[in-house]
Amino acid sequence: MTAPAASHRPADPGFPTPIVLVAHGSRDPRAAAATRALVRAVEAAVGPGAVVRASYLDHTLPRPAQVLTALEAAGERRAVLVPLLLTEAFHGRVDIPGAVAAARADGLRMPVAVSDVLGPRIGGTVDGLLLAALRRRLAATGEKFDAVVLAAAGTRDAAARRTVAQAAGELGATLGVPCRAAYASAAPPTAGEAVAALRAGGARRVAVAAYFLAPGLLYEAAMASARDAGAVATAAPLEGAAELARLVLSRVATIDPLAASPRAA
Template sequence: MVLVAHGSRDPRAAVTTEALARAVAAARPGLLVRSSYLDHGPPRPAAVLAELEAAGHAGVVLVPLLLTAAYHGRVDIPDAVETARAAGLRVPVRVTDVLGPTGQGPHPYLVAGLRRRLAEAVGTAAGGAAGEFDAVVLAAAGTRDAAARRTVVQVAEALGVALGVPARVGYASAAPPTAGAAVAELRAAGARRVAVASYFLAPGRLYDTAMDSARRAGAVALAAPLGDAPELAELVLARAGAR
């Protein structure tokens, strides 16, 4: 299995991706799991695919570590496979769906992972006690792709239903509202304790931007990225058909 992340100049992102690869491998003993990156650092997907073919593997499943099927999923991932083919790759490569909704709504593992990270953040904010909140913002990177944004809204709605509280989406870039504006909107509507869930796979500039915005607006808890949450590892395996 090859995981394909977008990549980031922030070194925390690659560390987090490697941790997820280890979590996936631990959840499925005997499965070889490699990480690769579309940008900002090696190894590139084509290089990893070539190494696996040279090592004698008869087939590869490529899992995009993406939360929406926007440009990176529609264009960059297929281009990465085509680059490998152009370089002589012959081994069969199956590309899975992205980790976010793809027409069937959010996968239960995705919602469960968001709830885990949110519960961790709320517990920390409450000094280790059982913290409470009465609304939630799903903070996401942002995209100009309207269809992709609709899938983020689907996730926020599913999370709100699971938690039994109002939910809104807030973005770090590319589209309104910001995470801070979403927090402010919920507070203006009567919410007293707004928590922020993280629709990010790894930390980086956009994650920091979203969380800083939410903090300034009065959010009571800020969730960490999904990272190597057990539910995310299970979601990767489910997308690959290994569960």
Template sequence: MRAARLTSPAATLTGPGAAGGADPVVLVAHGSRDPRAADATRALARAVSAARPGTPVWASWLDHTEPGPTEVLRDLAVAGHRRAVLVPLLLTAAYHHRVDIPAAVAAAARSGPPLSVRVTDVLGPADDTADPALLAGLCRRLGETRPGRFDALVLAAAGTRDARARRSVGRVADALGAEFGVPCRVAYASAAPPAAGVAVSRLRASGARRVAVSAYFLAPGLFHDAVTEAAGAAGAVAVAAPLTDAPELVELVLRRVDDRRVVASTG
């Protein structure tokens, strides 16, 4: 793996560290071949940094885009930081949260100076509850599409084979439906049925006349493109944009940073 090039506009390696300032925050996204996804993560990092002056904020990716979290953590340790907070930019606590992120943190511990790393909850439901900020962000993006009156919703997510993760998506759908007072069904872009077009068609077949689609995505990319195309072909009146750097998502990231409950830690 190539060495990381830490050129994030949101932070510098110097500054708080051994001096006792704010612990750096490392955002970890899944990664995508689509450059729009990395751009969205960088925009979120800048927004989080702007909302928390004095806190270094770094973007990293598990795949496809550099730097990875191992490189960022190792370089922070070399620069003199003693602690860091790692926030998974994930909406479900599935394989990447359980396996890939701990492996990245462990690799940094093996290859660099000591660094205590606190890994937070994912951005999706923690303790079986969808954060109000997450719901508010979804509502914002849906409202931006100006869908008019709708009588049913689809919450379209990326997809996972993890049954527990799918249940967490279902809880968000239930909460979103309750927010608008309409039925809300889950759809997936991969790994699990139903697809977005199928979910829209089923709601229309059951009597819904105007079905809108909420995008349970953090960034644009091929999955969101596929959802948009399929839902539109099935008759959806609107498909929301991903959360990207919505103010509510920034608030949620900072809540995770400030939550002292330890999901995982090293050092």
């Protein structure tokens, strides 16, 4: 495996711990552009000396193992890996640990700590920064609404879907309107079905919040379904939300990278 180039710097604990963002990856180039934009936002939030790298589980290079190997070769002593995922489904529970295991198999020795996903853990709480980002994207549509659909990509994992429903409930509570979860794939209801159900229940102006980190085919399918069902507004993905950079750093802050060991990943 060929590791991407990385510049050397002193392996000094005084430098910020390198952060490796791990996105799912997509054939749509807009997804990688959204991840790179988040990298820049996190770098700006950390300040001088920040080392923040993007990596991808599929479709796009570099892979997490490549980035971790390059960081170690550049003299870094540790790293924190942050999954850019909104649910703890298969990718969070299996693919992310597998990516670190792949790096270990290629000879990685430095400690790597893995943070929680950006969405709520199963049985956990929804971060206020995530809710703030969703509200701001809805406000940016400029439309008034009396009900909301929280449209997500979708997963067959029932426990992960419950966290989406939890996010929908908390978003609705902060907005003071009914809010239903919906999915672009893998599980019902579709965004259009959720819009129709809210309208059948008396809502007149239903808006759609996007539980997506980047644009792509699933995002577009969900929004088209909602518009066809009469949604008055569809929000943009969270890709450039300032709250996401702060959320990444809050996830990193929960980890003591100096205490991390190979077993921590």
